[in-house]
Amino acid sequence: MHELENRREKVFNLMKENSAMILFSGVAKICSEDECYPFQSNRHFFYLTNIEQEHSALILVKGVGERKTYLFLDEYDEVKEKWTGKRLTPEEAEEISQIHGTMSMNSLESMMDLILAQYNNQYGKISSLYIDLTPENKIGPALSTLEYEKQIREKYNYIETINAYPIIRDLRMVKSEEEIKNIVEAIEITNTGISQLLISLKPGLREHELSDEFEFYGKKHDRHPLAFSTITAAGKNATCLHHPIEQQNDIIRENDLVLFDLGFAHNGYSADISRTYPVNGKFEGNQKLIYEAVLECNKAVIDFIKPGLTIADLQAYARDFLKNKCVEYKLMSEDEDIVKYYYHNVSHHLGLDTHDSALREKPLENGNVITVEPGLYFAKFGIGVRIEDDVLIHNGKAEVLSKNILKEIRDIEKLLSFKGKR
Ligand SMILES: [Mn+2]
Missing domain, CATH: 3.90.230.10 (Creatinase/methionine aminopeptidase superfamily)
Structure with a gap:
């Protein structure tokens, strides 16, 4: 088994039945005006994906009898590339992360709906969601994982949220x-x-x-x-x-x-x-x-x-x-x-x-x-x-x-x- 698949498998084994996990690479912190500090992906996210790119996400779903892994990346944007350089293509990201079939960040929300909805979908009924609740963890310039967790609890009040941080920390040790x-x-x-x-x-x-x-x-x-x-x-x-x-x-x-x-x-x-x-x-x-x-x-x-x-x-x-x-x-x-x-x-x-x-x-x-x-x-x-x-x-x-x-x-x-x- 590939090293990264092995790591993700270990995470799956430690997750509860009928749960999902979402991790974000984060975004560069603004230093001043339009200048940012050098970017580095959130290290827990990197540990499971090897992806070093802003605005990316990983979802693991441990549903009834199946384990699914999804990687989300920004969609190709010609104008953005002209300003800030090349981004990973889906093929490159798949090769690096060993996750097949990457998806667009634009579809992240609808995917979360699909996973967390309580009708009988392909995942069964997911009852818990793991999120890295380290304070200071940013998803976007104006959104932290703590705020994201609050949004999730408001939107899906039947979902229990759990801190993903200690699980991956223990593996990383x-x-x-x-x-x-x-x-x-x-x-x-x-x-x-x-x-x-x-x-x-x-x-x-x-x-x-x-x-x-x-x-x-x-x-x-x-x-x-x-x-x-x-x-x-x-x-x-x-x-x-x-x-x-x-x-x-x-x-x-x-x-x-x-x-x-x-x-x-x-x-x-x-x-x-x-x-x-x-x-x-x-x-x-x-x-x-x-x-x-x-x-x-x-x-x-x-x-x-x-x-x-x-x-x-x-x-x-x-x-x-x-x-x-x-x-x-x-x-x-x-x-x-x-x-x-x-x-x-x-x-x-x-x-x-x-x-x-x-x-x-x-x-x-x-x-x-x-x-x-x-x-x-x-x-x-x-x-x-x-x-x-x-x-x-x-x-x-x-x-x-x-x-x-x-x-x-x-x-x-x-x-x-x-x-x-x-
Ligand atoms: Mn030292």
Whole structure:
């Protein structure tokens, strides 16, 4: 069975008898006047269709003895294409989504009438409708899914509406082989982008020049999109967790550590990697102590991961570990709170979203892909270190998907000193 058919089959299995589900790709949000933010299909919709196009919809009907799947797209519009470019043809959309016989968005309402009407039609009596009720989910510029649900309840008062979000969220938490391949590919491209950036790394550059270098690599090679905006933060700036691109204007100094948090996406799947490297090629003094503490924590958490634990368990473990290390290395006193120097979470799920749709409280299981990203931030020393890997939980333990990206002190120093000699 095709990957997408398999996903939809799983959704069908979790739906009640005599129910239907409707999902929308959404529309681009207006930024100002007639300018829109870049468009991305609703990720639940994309997960089940692979269709990246505004104003599209998916309907699943689980009627008596039969399961039907319908894809709705905007009708071909010559004038619109002249203004905003090519749209998918029905044939292309069928090929991408593996849904046969696409329909026009103009017929969506009459189709809903047909499905939800209570006379005996081909679907039997449908009594429930699943809608993704995430607030902020837009169907059109002036219509949210919440408002749509209200319209449905008014029009068909015998229909029970159910939130579709958690069903698909739970499926998305366990990755298929194909999804894992996409994430691995995203990580590989990210790794090459990092090597590219390291070639340029030298004192005197502004931070954004390294972000630019990384991003340009992706643009040049198959126009790989970014998974999120690139962070390059030198010295004290690295103690801000998301030092924004607009503020990456500071000059990188010879004795700085520079923190990168970056990733490309591949077929919609994100890589999310953080690394911290010394500009002059050598970790010195507190830089080395802090880096070692974070690196040991990164490895300890990876070893600790197993199915059944929650992300909160990993976080508690990381906190204790970092506290003990910092006390041991005399970076803080016993009575200080580690939260002063480590103020974020150690893990999140990774997938179609960089902070992937997930129920954080759910115990980890095989097939989950999560990040492991401990950090320590000492503003008083002008040092921030984060080391973030992406791991797959497989055969009861964590397999590091980003193992090829330099993180050992000796490997980093060897590479950067070699570079210095050229
Ligand atoms: Mn992350």
